[in-house]
Amino acid sequence: MKAWQYVGDRKPIQLNEVPEPVPGPTQVIIDVQAAGLCHSDLMYMEVGDSAMPFLPMTQGHENAGVITALGSEVTGFKVGDVVGVCSSGIQPPAGMFTPGGFADKLAADYRDLARVPDGLDLSLAALATDAGMTSYHAMIKVGRAAKGMKVGVIGFGGLGQIGARAAVLAGAEVHVAEMKEEAWANALEVGAVSCVKDAAEWVDAANPRAGGTFDLIVDYAGFDTTQKAVNAIKRGGKVVQVGLGKPTFTVATNTILGKSIEGSLGGTVADIEEVFDLMLRGEIQPGYEEIPFDQIDAGLERLKNNQILGRLVARFGN
Numbered sequence: 001m002k003a004w005q006y007v008g009d010r011k012p013i014q015l016n017e018v019p020e021p022v023p024g025p026t027q028v029i030i031d032v033q034a035a036g037l038c039h040s041d042l043m044y045m046e047v048g049d050s051a052m053p054f055l056p057m058t059q060g061h062e063n064a065g066v067i068t069a070l071g072s073e074v075t076g077f078k079v080g081d082v083v084g085v086c087s088s089g090i091q092p093p094a095g096m097f098t099p100g101g102f103a104d105k106l107a108a109d110y111r112d113l114a115r116v117p118d119g120l121d122l123s124l125a126a127l128a129t130d131a132g133m134t135s136y137h138a139m140i141k142v143g144r145a146a147k148g149m150k151v152g153v154i155g156f157g158g159l160g161q162i163g164a165r166a167a168v169l170a171g172a173e174v175h176v177a178e179m180k181e182e183a184w185a186n187a188l189e190v191g192a193v194s195c196v197k198d199a200a201e202w203v204d205a206a207n208p209r210a211g212g213t214f215d216l217i218v219d220y221a222g223f224d225t226t227q228k229a230v231n232a233i234k235r236g237g238k239v240v241q242v243g244l245g246k247p248t249f250t251v252a253t254n255t256i257l258g259k260s261i262e263g264s265l266g267g268t269v270a271d272i273e274e275v276f277d278l279m280l281r282g283e284i285q286p287g288y289e290e291i292p293f294d295q296i297d298a299g300l301e302r303l304k305n306n307q308i309l310g311r312l313v314a315r316f317g318n
Contacts, residue, residue, distance in 0.1 A: 003103035004296045005056035006045045013045070013059060013102075013297050021099065021107040028077060028110050029069035030085070034126035035101045036062030037291075037299045037312040038158070043244065044096045053097060060296075061087040061094040062313075063101030063108075064116060064125040074110040082122070084129040084276070086112040088266025102296055102314070114272035120280045123290055123313040127158070130266075131286070131311055132275035134242065135163035135220065137267030140170060143216045143240045147171030152214045153192070154199050154229060155221035155243055156183045158286070158311040162275070163218055163242075165190040165284050175214075177202070177225075183309055186287060199225055202232035211235070218264075221245050230255050240264050290315050 003018045023029050041059050048057060064084040067077055077083070085101070087093055089112030094100035099107070116125045139145050145167040153164040156178035167174045168191030176187040177199040184195040196202065203212050212232035219229050222243025229239040230251055235258040242264050251261070278284040287310030291299050299312045 001104035002293075003058040003099070004060070005058050006048050006052070007056040008049050010045060010049070013300060014056070015294070015297070016056065018058065018103065020105055023069050023071040023074075023107055025071045025073040026109050026111065027071045027107045028067045028074055028113070030063070030065040030083065030101075030106045030108055031068050032063055032065040032101045032103060032106050033316065034064045034122040035060045035296075035314045035316075036127040036130060037296065037303055037314065038062055038130060039303060040130075041095060041300060042304055048096070051096065057095065058099035058103050059095040060100035060102035061096070062126050062130040063094065063106055064122045064129065065101075065106070068105070071110070077110050077113060082116040082125075083113040084116055084125045084272055086114060086133065086267070086269045086272055087130045088133075089269065104316070112269065114269045114276065117276055117280050120276055123288060123315060124279045124286070125276065126313055127286065127288060127311045128275045128279060129272055131158045132162050132279070132284070133267035133271045134264070135159035136166050136275050137271045138218050138240050138242045138264035139163040139166045141267070141271065142262055142264040143218055143238060145170045145172045145216060149173070149215040150213060151175070152177065152199065152202060152217035152229065152232060154217060154219040154225045156180075156187050157220065157309075159242065160220040161186065161190065161286050161310065162284055163220060164192055165286075166278075168192070169278070169283055172216075175202070180309065186309075199228035199232060202228070212237070216240070219243055222249070224249070226261070227251050227255070230259060230261065233259055235259065238262060286310060288313050292316065
């Protein structure tokens with residue numbers, strides 16, 4: 001079968017012929033039909049030589065498709081079921097520690113499977129398994145966005161658009177910080193009440209000691225944004241860190257007093273299925289672009305060059 005693989009030495013992803021996977025006792029084999037492209041794929045290739053247990057490694061951790069084979073200990077699923085795969089579950093993350101879904105077939109632990117409801121497009125199902133799960137979990141389960149809260153979203157990209165909409169659905173007053181002004185119309189369309197280019201604008205530059213007024217800010221960017229988020233929350237407020245745009249950041253000690261920062265990583269199968277339901281009902285409708293399987297390398301290059309609004313999803317299979 002065909003698989004897009006990272007081969008080492010920070011070389012571009014390559015399309016190779018590889019053996020078809022065989023299921024372990026608790027695994028299923030999935031004919032992949034949709035696979036999302038993510039900035040994490042690029043990060044995996046940056047650190048892959050030192051972190052991946054073997055090379056070459058098939059990339060792709062946002063996957064949805066149809067079960068075609070079952071391991072001996074699999075329960076609750078059958079051949080023909082349509083599923084998405086949780087990327088932060090029992091099986092080590094696909095694309096980094098186990099072969100991912102930029103391939104015709106994928107082996108996944110059955111306990112990491114989310115059932116795709118009838119009528120949900122598989123492109124949405126695929127991006128829900130990471131972009132949807134991660135953004136929703138950070139905003140709703142970690143940040144606990146709720147009615148009456150003033151919530152900031154930093155980065156209105158593939159994750160931020162879903163996180164912002166989840167906060168709006170929870171009843172929060174949502175504000176967005178996004179450098180790409182062309183994304184502002186979409187932010188307002190999903191229910192945000194204002195947009196700025198820089199989260200620093202959320203604090204009065206003439207009176208910075210007055211502090212911020214936000215109850216919660218979720219940072220989906222993670223560049224020089226964390227300090228700005230801390231500055232903009234009020235005493236008792238929380239910053240939830242999701243984005244990993246920079247490997248390290250510094251926060252001034254005096255600005256964190258009476259406030260909190262919590263990192264959010266991935267989510268659960270239940271989170272994915274909740275996002276599936278919201279997508280099926282049309283409550284969350286993230287922007288995405290479909291590309292063919294054979295253009296995954298070009299898609300990752302576009303992602304690397306910051307040429308994408310929303311998400312990219314590769315479609316293949318029947």
